[in-house]
Each structure stands twice: as structure tokens, then as C-alpha cells.
Amino acid sequence: MTHAMTCAECLSLVATADMTELTAATAVTEHCRGCADCASVVDEVAEETRRLADALDGTLPGVPSHVVALRAIAGAARGRRRTGRRRIALGAVALTAAPLLAAFVLRVLPVGATSVAVRTVELHCLAPEQALELAGPSLPPRVQVTTRPALHLPVLTLRGPRPDIAAAEQLLTQLDARWSAERSAHCASAPAPDAPATSAPATSAPATNAPASVPARVRALPREP
């Protein structure tokens, strides 16, 4: 024996059902055969949906198609002209602004300032702290120098504009070589005074990895009295 559908169950199905799927075989139809109230609701739902569909389908456009087409062509041409004018205006603004921006950039930032490099200089005789202490006053101001005490390696990492980096590297190399010559007994592996220092690739030691206790800039180092 099958469970007879109640009005509540029927209405809850009708509330969201696709009315075209309510065929004679469905439980809703079966229930409606014996329940005039539910049958009336189902009929009204289907009828109202059909009436609205008919009303919408039967509403014809108020403007003839050839007029719509001609207006569309004219409207698109108007839009293109407007876009063209806007592009010309934007181009003019860009042409005016570009030299001003270039002048501003060149005035504020010196040539080469944007070309930042990182280089690691290996020391043969001096300890990194000693090299910093000795070379500090003479190093270019825009060069950041960091030591890596955690690694126990005699290296200094330089970061700054390329020309300044080259100058700082040359200064540190010369300083290290001079000390090597004077204290050759202590620095057995020191290169000749004129020999260039070996340098690691630029990416080998990013300055941001330095411990917080290491002074970031030479000028910030404590001086001995």
C-alpha cells in the first residue's frame, strides 16, 4: 500500500516544481484527483505562468527593426568618435606629463642610482670588523656594508649603486692588501698588494639576511675614542 500524499506535501512540491513535469503519473496529480483545493492551486499556478509567458511573448518591439539598425550604426560611430577623442586627449596628457616626470626623476635620483648591486668581498688578512673600522670614513655614503659573524667567514657584503660598489670594493681590497704586505707573517695566504680581491656572485649574500646585531651601515659603527 502506497502512502497517500497530504495537502501540505502536495503544496510544498508545487511551490518549486517545474509545472511542465507534473504529468498524469506523478503523485501530485494523483493527489489532485481527490483534492479539489490542491487541484485549484495547481491549475492557477500553471495558468498564471502561461498567461505571463503569453503576455511577454506577445509584446512586440515598439521601434521598427530597420530604425534600430540604423540607430545602432550611428550610435556605434558616435561611440567610436568619442573613444577616439578620449584617446587623443589621453595621448596629449601623456606627452605633456612624460618630460615632466622624466625631469623630476632625473632631478631627484642621480644617474645610476636605480642600478643597485650586491657584491661580497673576501678579506685575506683583516677581520671584517677591522676592515669596517678602517675603511668606514672613506666608503661612499650610499653603500651599505654588512658582516656575517654567524658564518665565521672573512667576508663583507656590499650593497648600493654599481659605481659606488666598485669604489668601495677597490678601497677595501687595497686596504686588505696593504695590511697583508705589512703583516705577511700573520697573513700567509694574502695576495700581492696589486692583486684584485676575489668576489662572490651578487646573489650569494643578500644584505637582508644579516643579523640585527650587525651594524647595517658603516657610518653607524661605534668609533673608538
Added chain:
Amino acid sequence: MAPPTLAMRPDPESAVAPPDVAPWELVARAAAGDTPAFTALVAALHPTVHRWALVFAADPDEADDIVQDAFVQMYRHLARYQRGAPLEAWLYRIVRRAAGQRRRATHRRRRLAASARARPERDVYVTDPGARVDRQWVSARIRAFFGDLPARQREIFDLVDLQGFEPSEVARMIGMNAATVRTNLFKARAAVRAHLIARHPGAAELTR
């Protein structure tokens, strides 16, 4: 209920009869600057586009405005239509976008306009008093039926229940998940049928 096809239904009032060519062929010709081809294309698609626009609009006059905007955008973007792609989905998205832009513009204008005089006048092509009354009756029906339905639910209800598209087709047309389409459809049905179900003598007990 009409079958869900993008039939090339010619506008009965149009002076231009659409030729017996595929829509994409007309699109290609129109994109190349062939004005008669574009006119024929508009004549063929106009009733369908107007039917879609009716659901986005408050009344048939606003639907005419949406149709006009949609065909302007269509003409501008004809070259972007890819041959073989479903024309109805492409066109429906254009109509939808045009309706959205018009709705935003109308809201903005309504905020700016201090009086009804400031509102732009509509083109009134339908001068026949009988036709005018019919259009007003349709407006009243749309308002009564869709009344407080959110725009998305209204759109999905129309496409599935009134125009007969499958939910999966609608999902493709409006760029939405099919499950979301079904959820919105159920909500819309429940909302528009609530007043009819409330007439049932036992409805009061159902809500308890």
C-alpha cells in the same frame, strides 16, 4: 510555451526581410561593414532581443531602450564574435550588460534629477492607443508577477520557466554555476507562487 531556440524570427513590422542565410554569415558580413547584412541581422534578432529585454525592464518602452543599446554594442563588437560560438549566449550577455548599464544610468539620473521634467523624453513610436493600452497592461502584469523578485531570480525564472531554456543552458548564457541557477530558480518559483498557494484553505496550517 515557445521552444527555446534563437530562431531567426523576422520582425513583422520590419521593412527589411531577412535573407535565408545563417546568422554567423550575417555577423561576418556585418562586421565587414555590410550595412544591409546588419539590418537583416537586426530584423531577425530584434523580437528575441526585445523578449529578453522585457524581463530586465520596468516596461516595454524601457525594453526598447535596452534593445537599442544592445544593438549599438553588438555592432561595435561584431568583430569579436567567433564563428561557431553560440550566438545566443554571446547576444544574451550583450543584452544583459546593456540592461545593467541602463539601470545604473537610470539610478544615477534619478538621483540627479530634481524633478520629472529633468528626465529625458522617450521616443514614442507606438501611437496607436490600443497598442499603448496593451503595453501598459503588460507592464502591470510584469510588475504584479515579478514584483519584489531580485533581478537575478527574475531573469532565471523567465529563461527557464517562461522561455523554456534548460538550467544548464542558462548557466552558460549568464556565466553562472548550474547549481546556483537551480537554487535561484527554486527561490523564484517559491516567491511567485506564494500568493497562489496562500489561497489554499489549509495554507494557514502549512505555515505553522
